[in-house]
Amino acid sequence: MKKEHLEILVGVFVLIGILSLGYLSFRLGKIDMFKTGYYTVYAEFDKVGGIKKGSVVEIAGVPVGSVEKVTLNNKYQAVVELKILSSIKLPDDSIASIRTKGLIGEKYVQITPGGSEQYIAQNGKIRETESSVDIEEVLSKYVFGKI
Template identity: 40%
Template structure:
């Protein structure tokens, strides 16, 4: 095996390997839409965030417009504060409603943004005033059973 043939094959091998890494990054990992430093931050306070996790998508009308960057508990008010990073191309009105929703029956939880009619838009570091907490299944079941029991009591 002479030198140039070895060089050629190693070149093909390395090109294939690097191509595979690029393919994994772009096609499988979707690096193209992943820009960690861009975007502006918004805060949203919730009574209960349910199963929302860091890096969960933020969607508006079903389109991913950002990610949840940080979740912490306010030690005074006992509210959860979620910090969102929104892509700079999207602007939301001051009266936007943030709600925690679930994709499908068993899917992951995401944060939905629903813009209102205000003309002023939210700036970096602003707080979303109107929020809607996650639906906790146990509470919902409890309310349902309480309602049923009350209904049964009325009939008698």
């Protein structure tokens, strides 16, 4: 009787440990299984210069979402699908910019909220965008005197 009770207790302890490890794996890996608490907006850029799925979306340096997908439209522009926290309401005159962390760091999308009282709805579009700056292009223009 005592041995069976001990085995059951150890089994429950091991099960709790496995469930805890699974939960931590999802949380630390930033995996959102149910995709709740977000809405989708789109932005069109002439150049995205290294933005890819999983890139961070920030407002005032605070992460508020991520890039879900980057595709090409029929006007040869990059369409970036952004997943934004539903607690963040973006005014419809917001500006989306491609930025780099540091000189050669990773690329991210920075959103500068506007002052409008109208907000971008689910599957809406950010109208104002600023494409990424290509450092090599700027340097070559400088070297060859075109700046």
